[in-house]
Amino acid sequence: MAAEQSDAIVLRIHPWSETSLIAHMLTRQFGKISVLAKGARRPKGPFEAALDLLSICRVVFIPKASDALDILTEAKLQKRFRAGSSNLLRLYAGYYLAELLDRGLDRSVESHSAQLHSAQEQVELFDFCVDTLRLLDDPEHDVGTLVLRFEMQFLRLTGLMPTLTHCAACGDEIAARTDSTQRESWSVFSASAGGVLCRRCRGAGRNTIRLQDNAIMSLRRFATFDWRSIDTSAPISSDRAAIRAVVQKYLTYQLDRKLQLHSYLEELGR
Ligand SMILES: [Zn+2]
Known part of the structure; x- marks a missing residue:
């Protein structure tokens, strides 16, 4: 298969053999890949210092069939995480x-x-x-x-x-208010329900977390x-x-x- 080229962020590295390691990377064009970097553990390996956690590098790799590791052939460091x-x-x-x-x-x-x-x-x-x-x-x-x-x-x-503007259970709109004169200025969040629950549904939610309305507004903003x-x-x-x-x-x-x-x-x- 032809070699591919991409910018990549190193997400995880672990030894594979005495001289090789496996690197998980997020690439710009190909999503997440796992590559075998042969010789990377040798003192003067072919990838120099590019394969460090969170380094951003320019890589060339040969994609393999879905169940095999891709082979890394080049990695050039662009920016180290400092x-x-x-x-x-x-x-x-x-x-x-x-x-x-x-x-x-x-x-x-x-x-x-x-x-x-x-x-x-x-x-x-x-x-x-x-x-x-x-x-x-x-x-x-x-x-x-x-x-x-x-x-x-x-x-x-x-x-x-998660659902932040409507109730995750019944779909009613959640009117989060940052206005402190409101009697009810909090809602509950349920991870298993998939978001915020309205007043009617909050009793049915399990393992809920109480969340002030301005916190819901922050989540929406982010x-x-x-x-x-x-x-x-x-x-x-x-x-x-x-x-x-x-x-x-x-x-x-x-x-x-x-x-x-x-x-x-x-x-x-x-
Ligand atoms: Zn509801």
Whole structure:
């Protein structure tokens, strides 16, 4: 098969043999791939230092049949992930991005429900991730805001967005108000129901989380198609603990597994 070329982000690397390793990568044009990098563990291997976690590189690989690993033939480093050298929370946020993409896009192969539906979404997800890694490296941008933006955009681009404007059970519109004179200024969220529940349905939801209306407004805002318009310099102002709980519970439910990095990011809920 002919070799393909793409920009890629390294999501995970693990040894395969004494001299080779396997790398999982998100490519700009081909979605997630798993490649065998022969000789990568040799001191002067053919890929130099390109195969580091979260490195952005230009790769050339030979696609194989669906059940075999693709073969990596070239990897040229473009940008290394440096955010972690200055701040542990930013390092964890980067690792989390890698874990969510690696685990989250895995699931699509099995169930076909979490997948990128078009080539355009693939490119958008890649560009969005490159942008997120860049901003994580810049102390002007808030880590908690970047993480929530990443989670909501991942859900949007993979078609897994929870219902935030209508009741997940009956479909009635949820009128979230930020006006504090309202008697009822909170709703409940149910991961298993798939989103927010209205007043009538909230009693039937199991394992619900109480969410202030301004937190629902934040979630809606971060789900926008126009992610470049989200202000990432300001921290999330409201109900941070509930927002973290809602997103983590929902992702755990959707992906059918607990992501390891969630417990490293608890600080974001304080
Ligand atoms: Zn309802």
